């Protein structure tokens with residue numbers, strides 16, 4: 402039997418931060434370890450256009466397989482279609498609410514629902530600020546069902562110089578959650594002693 406490539410589902414919803422989903426897809430393409438299945442919500446396409454000036458085709462070109470968010474009969478709508486899991490990056494509060502309450506009203510939220518019922522990895526890069534009680538409660542509900550809620554919060558200890566540095570730190574942490582090796586994407590923390598030693602050496 403020939404071994405097939407592992408699969409990962411990437412969802413992009415209409416929260417700010419379309420760049421996270423886009424750079425995640427680009428990283429997965431470079432790494433080449435997984436077949437990517439992309440689902441973009443209607444609002445996700447709007448924010449990608451507004452924030453990045455990207456057309457749907459530009460984003461779709463980064464994925465191996467593209468599914469229409471209205472295609473509720475797509476492969477990723479079924480648990481029998483084997484995947485390693487799913488990332489929704491960015492995840493809007495509306496999509497979070499749908500996932501947390503098992504609403505499954507489109508392919509994006511249905512695919513996430515499948516991950517939870519099959520006990521597969523589901524990472525929600527939930528983006529909103531400040532948070533109301535519904536957001537917080539939905540994050541708790543999603544966590545209780547096994548999802549990982551991972552807001553895209555910058556790590557200032559990494560001394561980011563560009564927006565890409567900030568985004569790539571988040572992308573690296575997402576890949577970590579799937580055990581995908583990515584040494585070149587984001588610098589790793591090796592302890593304070595190493596940090597000061599390294600910085601002193603750079604400043605000499």
Ligand SMILES: Cc1cc2nc3c(=O)[nH]c(=O)nc-3n(C[C@H](O)[C@H](O)[C@H](O)COP(=O)(O)O)c2cc1C
Nearest residue numbers: 414415416417442444445451493494495496528529
């Ligand atoms: C430019 C722009 C930025 C937005 N940013 C956020 C955000 O950061 N978080 C959020 O929850 N919703 C945000 N929204 C609102 C969502 O797009 C809206 O709630 C939408 O219904 C989400 O639908 P979806 O979850 O199906 O993608 C934003 C909308 C626009 C147009």
